Amino acid sequence: MKIKDIMIRDVTSVLTNCKLIDLIEILSRHKITGIPVVNHNQEVVGFISQHDIIKATLPNYLGIINSGSILCEFIQLSKNLKEYSQHPIEEFMRKNVVTIDEDDNEVLAADLLIRNKIQRLPVLRGGKLVGVVTLTDICRVLIEKNENTVN
Amino acid sequence: MIATVTLNPALDVILEVNSLKLDHYNKVHNTHVTSGGKGINVSKAVRGCGRETIAIGFLGGDRGRVIEEELRGLGITTNFWHIEENTRSNIIITDKTKGQHTLLSEPGPKVTEYDLEMLQSIFYRVMSQCSIVTLSGSLPRGISADIYAKLVSIAKERGVKTILNTSGEQLIKGLEKNPFLAKPDLRESNQVFGIKIDKEKDAIKAAKEVVQRGAEIGVVSLEQEKDIIATRDELWFAETTYHKIVNLIGAGDALVAGLAVALTEEEKSFEEVIKFSMACALASALREEEEFSSREEVERCLKWVRVNKI
Numbered sequence: 001m002k003i004k005d006i007m008i009r010d011v012t013s014v015l016t017n018c019k020l021i022d023l024i025e026i027l028s029r030h031k032i033t034g035i036p037v038v039n040h041n042q043e044v045v046g047f048i049s050q051h052d053i054i055k056a057t058l059p060n061y062l063g064i065i066n067s068g069s070i071l072c073e074f075i076q077l078s079k080n081l082k083e084y085s086q087h088p089i090e091e092f093m094r095k096n097v098v099t100i101d102e103d104d105n106e107v108l109a110a111d112l113l114i115r116n117k118i119q120r121l122p123v124l125r126g127g128k129l130v131g132v133v134t135l136t137d138i139c140r141v142l143i144e145k146n147e148n149t150v151n
Numbered sequence: 152m153i154a155t156v157t158l159n160p161a162l163d164v165i166l167e168v169n170s171l172k173l174d175h176y177n178k179v180h181n182t183h184v185t186s187g188g189k190g191i192n193v194s195k196a197v198r199g200c201g202r203e204t205i206a207i208g209f210l211g212g213d214r215g216r217v218i219e220e221e222l223r224g225l226g227i228t229t230n231f232w233h234i235e236e237n238t239r240s241n242i243i244i245t246d247k248t249k250g251q252h253t254l255l256s257e258p259g260p261k262v263t264e265y266d267l268e269m270l271q272s273i274f275y276r277v278m279s280q281c282s283i284v285t286l287s288g289s290l291p292r293g294i295s296a297d298i299y300a301k302l303v304s305i306a307k308e309r310g311v312k313t314i315l316n317t318s319g320e321q322l323i324k325g326l327e328k329n330p331f332l333a334k335p336d337l338r339e340s341n342q343v344f345g346i347k348i349d350k351e352k353d354a355i356k357a358a359k360e361v362v363q364r365g366a367e368i369g370v371v372s373l374e375q376e377k378d379i380i381a382t383r384d385e386l387w388f389a390e391t392t393y394h395k396i397v398n399l400i401g402a403g404d405a406l407v408a409g410l411a412v413a414l415t416e417e418e419k420s421f422e423e424v425i426k427f428s429m430a431c432a433l434a435s436a437l438r439e440e441e442e443f444s445s446r447e448e449v450e451r452c453l454k455w456v457r458v459n460k461i
Contacts, residue, residue, distance in 0.1 A: 008223060009222075009223045009226065009227065009228040009229065010219070010223060010228065010229045010230065011205070011228060011229075011230045011277070012229075012230055012231075013230075013276075015272065015276075026233070029233035029235075030233055031216070038276060040275060040276055040279065041276070041279040042276050042277070042279050042280055128279070128280055130228065130280075131228065
């Protein structure tokens with residue numbers, strides 16, 4: 001089965017200059033955990049997830065030592081997030097982004113998702129974003145295939 | 152890819168009852184929930200023709216996510232900007248006994264300047280993947296009437312053909328930016344540019360004015376499945392010869408979808424483009440509820456379409 005038959009046909013994405021605060025709002029309104037970052041021609045140039053946001057705002061060791069107490073960590077975290085909120089997401093996104101072509105198959109997609117420990121894989125046609133595929137989509141297809149074979 | 156823009160979509164909730172009694176307890180026998188909005192309808196018909204389409208516009212809240220899910224299920228790509236307020240809903244009460252339909256329409260959500268800026272950014276990016284875009288329907292609160300004019304300019308900058316299907320101020324302003332094709336939306340009033348569209352000569356006058364005001368092609372619909380198509384040098388008359396119509400709602404959007412599909416198929420002559428779009432409208436009018444789902448349905452309708460150069 002080809003990826004184009006199982007992918008989520010949604011190309012919601014953001015530009016590199018999107019502010020971190022706006023990105024959080026977009027993820028929350030769409031109820032998604034991560035989003036492809038594109039240029040003006042819908043070519044994927046990065047990927048950013050909630051994981052990357054929290055990773056960027058975690059206090060470093062120096063920050064913890066200077067805070068004087070472990071209990072200050074949460075305050076430090078939210079202070080960092082506030083400080084970075086106006087920064088462009090280009091600073092926090094993953095640039096070596098893993099993608100898949102819409103004509104590839106679900107086995108390759110599953111392998112890429114597992115090996116790279118990622119949740120969402122941008123799907124491309126001619127280098128441009130046409131959808132995303134997740135492990136949930138692949139599991140659904142595998143179960144349906146299995147049921148059909150049994151039947 | 153064919154893009155469609157729906158700035159004011161809706162979630163249509165159709166409730167079927169028998170003998171609706173006002174100020175009384177009524178039992179609903181059947182409920183049908185579907186996405187609505189002119190651009191979304193165009194995308195559904197384009198998909199029905201077997202072509203790739205991407206729907207963009209504003210959605211909000213849980214209703215917005217229901218619409219997105221439905222469209223993706225139909226194989227339509229989505230790239231909506233999610234606004235803070237909920238997408239509006241239309242409640243349609245269908246009284247099966249009396250054959251009456253009562254529509255309760257909510258006002259659209261408020262759209263902010265920021266939302267508009269984000270939509271224009273999405274539109275600019277999506278245009279890099281498309282060859283034609285349709286701009287259809289009414290505007291939500293908070294949007295100025297020049298929005299379609301701005302989108303036509305962006306599309307032209309990206310080398311994408313535009314089809315404008317709206318009414319009032321937004322049609323007039325949009326025409327100033329020279330869209331490829333424009334079709335006035337006559338649902339709320341059968342008047343355009345002060346011309347009342349009653350007879351063929353009125354439609355001819357209006358179609359010519361659409362071209363005069365800036366579009367390369369002007370399309371004006373008359374009742375009973377007739378259309379006048381004007382270009383700078385030519386005038387065409389198209390009609391369907393099959394009159395057992397089931398449902399005219401959405402036929403205009405299917406016509407726009409047919410134009411978008413046929414205009415991107417280079418081997419088609421202009422006469423064939425008109426014929427195909429009329430066949431799409433007819434295929435849609437022969438369906439009671441959902442949009443037609445195969446190109447064969449459209450092609451079967453071609454034999455009931457008559458096109459003449461005037």
